[in-house]
Amino acid sequence: MSLKTEDEMLHRTEKRMEPSQQAAPDPASQEVNPVYLQQLRELDIPEEAAKQALLHTRNVSAEEAAMYYFNKLENEEEGDEDLIYKMVFVVNMDLSMGVGKVAAQVGHAAVGLYQALQEKNSWREMAWKWDRTGAQKVVMQGTNMAHLLELQALAMSLSLPTYLVQDAGQTQVEPGSRTVLALVGEEELVSNVTGSLKLL
CATH class of the missing domain: 1.10.8 (Helicase, Ruva Protein; domain 3)
Known part of the structure; x- marks a missing residue:
């Protein structure tokens, strides 16, 4: 049993x-x-x-x-092998920033933009493609805060991810100053926004 x-x-x-x-x-x-x-x-x-x-x-x-x-x-x-992606940093030249300050602000912009890229699947894929195609980075000169805001609006109209650094004002610049605009995307689209600017 x-x-x-x-x-x-x-x-x-x-x-x-x-x-x-x-x-x-x-x-x-x-x-x-x-x-x-x-x-x-x-x-x-x-x-x-x-x-x-x-x-x-x-x-x-x-x-x-x-x-x-x-x-x-x-x-x-x-x-898509011919597509190149690049990240551009536009520095507000109206502010009296030393070389070290500019470097720090560009660093803030890079980190801020990369963090923003994690918010959407399509942006995460763009970050991956940018990294895969050489992670190109270019630093350029912007005229002033109004110019940076204008460039940001144009980039957003082209669906390009952006990040605008607003400084705390602890050194060299006034609190709330917009120091660096960062944007990333296909080279051709990014050039529509920053192509006429001078390299820093």
Whole structure:
């Protein structure tokens, strides 16, 4: 009797396991492994893209999904290889800033813009492409605060991410002074905003 009971219990346990074993690799279910998804997010892969990669690779592993995602991205970009991305910093030359102060303000602008790029999936992808194509950075001269605001408005009208540094005023400049405008995007679009400016 005890042997028969053990057999029945084992049979029931196996039956209970079958549905979950079948559901895991089924791409039609639109369910992804949350552990694998988190691992992909830690690689800075956008959530939707990570989910699609897991579904296409049948939730086998985070490694398989990551390989699929990066291979797909590389293939998509083969036609975009000529596109160059650049980051430009426009310094407010109306302010009496020393070389060290300008360097610090450009640093603030770079960090601020890069943090802003993490807010949207499309911007995160732009940051990745910018880094992949050489992370080009150019520092240029702006006339004054009004000029920086005008350039920022133009950049935003072209859907380019921007960041404008507002100084705390602890050294050299008045509190609230706009010191540096940072923007990033495809070189051609960025040049529509800053192409006529002089290098610093």
